[in-house]
Structure formats: C-alpha cells, structure tokens
Amino acid sequence: MGSGAVSVGWSEWPAPAKLNLFLRITGRRADGYHELQTVFRLLDWGDRIRLRVRADGRIVRQGDRLPGVDDPADLAVRAAALLKNEANCAQGVDIHVEKRIPAGGGFGGGSSDAATVLCALDRLWGLGLGEGRLAALGVRLGADVPVFVRGRSAWAEGVGERLQPVDLPPAWYVLVDPGIHVPTAALFQSPDLTRDSPPAKIADFAAGTVLDNAFEPVLRRREPAIEAVFAGLARIGLPRLTGTGSGCFVEFADPDVAQDALARLPRQWNAWVAAGVSDSPLRDALARPRPD
Template sequence: MNTVVDAAGWSYWPAPAKLNLFLRITGRRPDGYHELQTVFRLLDWGDRIGLRLRGDGQVRREGDSVPGVAEADDLVVRAAISLKSATNCAQGVDIRVEKHIPAGGGFGGGSSDAATVLVALNALWGTGLGEEALAALGLGLGADVPVFVRGRNAWAEGVGERLQPLELPPAWYLLVDPGVHVPTADLFRSPDLTRDAAPAKIADFASGTVLGNAFEPVLRCREPAVEAVFQALSRVGRARLTGSGSGCFVEFATRAAAEHAMAELPGQLRAWVVAGAVRSPLLDALEAKQ
C-alpha cells in the first residue's frame, strides 16, 4: 500500500474488512448492551481512505461514501474530530473514502474506515497517541472500531472491545453479499434470538465445536435473500454469517478451492474471494511510512 503523498496532497491508507468466525450472545448488561463472544478475522481486502491535510483546522468529507449519511454523522468525520478534540490538534483534513466493502453486510466497513482515520491521522498530524488511547477513542465511535485500531486477529468479549490476540491459520474466504440491510437493533429485539448461550472458551473455537452465529436463524427466517445465499453456499462448503449483517462466507484452505467454489455459484450473486490476513494491512502501511 503506497502511503506517499501524491501531487494533489493525498495519501491513501487501507481499511480492511473483517469476518466474525463465530458469534454468540451470553447475556445482557445493566446498561442494556449485550455480552458477546466472537473471533475477529481481518481480511486482506477492503476500503481505501484518502487523507489530505489542511492548515485551517476544518474536517471535510469529499463525496458521499455512505449514501444518506450526513457529513457530520459519518464515522470517518467523527473519528477525525474525536482525535482533534482529544489532542487539541489545530490541523484539519479532507477525507475521501473509496468503498469496496458493502454496507450492512457485517464486514465492518464503517468501523474499519473510522479506525484507519484515527490511526493514520495520528501519524500524519503527529498527535502521538498510543494504541490504548486510540482504541479507547475508537470504542466511543463503535464496538468494532478497537479491533481495527489494534490490527490483529482476536478473540473478543464484552461488546467486542475486550480483545485477546489470536493466531489463526492461513485461509481463503468466499464472501457473498445478499444485498439486504436489517438494523442491528431490530435483530436484538427479535424473540427468536438466543441471548443466554453458555460462554465458550478459545479451545471450543479451536476444536471447531463453536462456529455458529446467534443472528443466523433470525436473518435466515426473515430475509429470503439471506436464506437463498445460505442454500447456494451450502452446496460448496459450510456457510456462515458474519456479525449482525447479512454477509455470508465459506472458509477454504486454498485460493484455488475458493475460486472453484465461486464458479459453482449462481451468476447473479455478488461474491468475492479474499485472503485472511495475519495482521491488518494498515499496520504494514503505517510501518512503511515511518
């Protein structure tokens, strides 16, 4: 990833997608949030964030990266303002988002975009915050932002913010976006959602006994498009749901196997073959700049 500033003043930074390799809900906290357990797998594929520094202190978004989301509500803008406020930084920035991750799929696009803005601007502005402080700022923007800030595959608990780095074997993934977006709050209100699953251990995940997603039965029942994708993917492997979105995936040991499976899918499905990452390509880009 080239982070050299171009002739127009822009530098570009990766914002990788993620998968939840499993997700269960183990209870509800007094503040109303649910206790989760999951494994985050970062992917070597995602969005790209362009940043151009400004001397007037303004934070501006170029274009309409998320249709229908006002500039002030966009997570990338909020991330930059959060970092400015926390560090009393007088600099500003123009932000450009090149979207590849589908919205509402559970692939973490918005959270990853926000994390990339935090991490990259911390370097470009020279604000000097460490990983812990950046992760804390990220948590204020969304529960999935800290894992992208830290940039490592992880076992996660709490609302997803308590992270334990996890070594995962190389893998390739066939991803499919059914193209539907159900608000997470609606899913949490579903009477069919299992909210009191027994807590799992990392050993349960490693043995393959814990691979389900609590939202899968709810989404498959209420969204015919999700059910159709599960049916199609089940013919080529073990289909799974990621996060609380509608995105589905199957894991393969090799790229060739994943590409062969994609060729077997109905042609109208929106699908990708992508590699799992050992760590976030954002960290590689950051190190290349230093």
C-alpha cells in the first residue's frame, strides 16, 4: 500500500522520531539495567502507521517488513497484541508501517511505531485506558516507548521511563544516517563504556554544558564510517550522536541556516533536516475529533 492508497476503513497516524540531546550512564541497578539520564527531543518527521480495525480479532501485519524481523517480533505487532491482551479486547487490526526512520540509527523508530499503535488502538478500539496506563504498557515493549506515548519532549531518568516534560527552544537539526547498525547489547558490554558519569542537572543542560553521549567515543572508535561522519559534520557545527545508534546530528537555531549547512555535506550521504517539537505530531493527531 503506497502513501496515497489509504482506503475505506483505514486511518493514518504519525510515529515521530526523536533525538537524545545528551545521554549519560550514572550507574547500574541490582537487576542489571543501567541508570540513564537523557533529554528526548521529539521531531516533526518520522514513520507513518496505518490501521484498520478487524472484527475477527486477528492482528495482521501488512506491507513491507524490516529485513530479519518476523511478524511476532515486530514492535508494532507486539504493541497491538499486548494492548489486546491487557484490555481483553475482542477486536483485531490490520497494521501497515511506512518506514522512514532508519533502523539502528538511534532515532527511535521501532519504539515510536509501538507507541503509535498503543495510542491509536486505544482510541480505535474504544478502550479509554489513558496515557498513564499506556505508558506503563510501553515500558514492557522498550524503555523509549513511554516518551512517545506521552508525546512531549522530556528529561528522562531511570532506564528512560521516568519523564519530566521540558520546554526547549525552537531548533532544526541536520541528521545523518551512516547506515551502521551495532546491537545495543554489544555497546553496553563494551569495556570502554563510561558507566559512572556524575548525574547532570536540568540547569546544567539548559546552560549548554551537558551535551555528551556515553556511546559516542565507543562508536567512533569502533566504526570508521561514524568517525568519518563526525569529521564531515564538524565543518558545519558541533556533531553529536543520538541514543545508542549510529545517527548523528548538528543543531541549528534557524531553518534556513540548517538547510544551507545540509547543502554543504557530501551528496552521497543519507542526510536531511528535521525540526524539533515540544508536542509530538501523534499527540496533535489524537487531540483532533474522530471522524464519524
């Protein structure tokens, strides 16, 4: 199904990408998970999810899939199955995902897809679970899912599930996907990873003194392609890494300056510009009246 082929019964929902404007590991918990600090910045660009309610109770994935990901492992399918089970819902759904967010880039594509399915199906199935319960379900799918459910750029702690909305100034980002996918588990096991950074304060971030990402030095040493992107981006601004992926970005305060900077990058790079938002496109879509 192409982007213009939404037929009767289908609804379309945004699944926005995110950036981590910094990312620190401040310790390790008794259960083995790491304590993190980060700021999630939601973007005006991302995947598109199409849903069509089924009366037979089945959850059916339509369209293209990510290579190597079968339907039961697909986060959008898992989100629908989790919600259906938790709400004891008899309805089903057809799911079609138009992927725009590169896999493994640290832009949150899979987590955002899952959050959009949770939120949209809560509405389409008439469940009314609400944001809090949906965010709690989201944690079971992935640490980044709750921020997409709540739909606001946020300061995050814990494994990323303790969220405090933050007001961020307008910004535009030149994004680059080097096309490298390193499993997150392998990065967390790296002996070079700093796991005991001092906790940052929101005031430090607001002052611009907290911009580091614990995974940046690990990935730059491990992957020459990422190091090459950092060297190229340094010609237009301060390059940074998002999440635990390979995605890189430079922040700008003006959209025209960002576009000019993009034009100076090598043409063969997978690069584009996206704007930061305080409220996600999904939150805006859910706020609109449902058509009869």
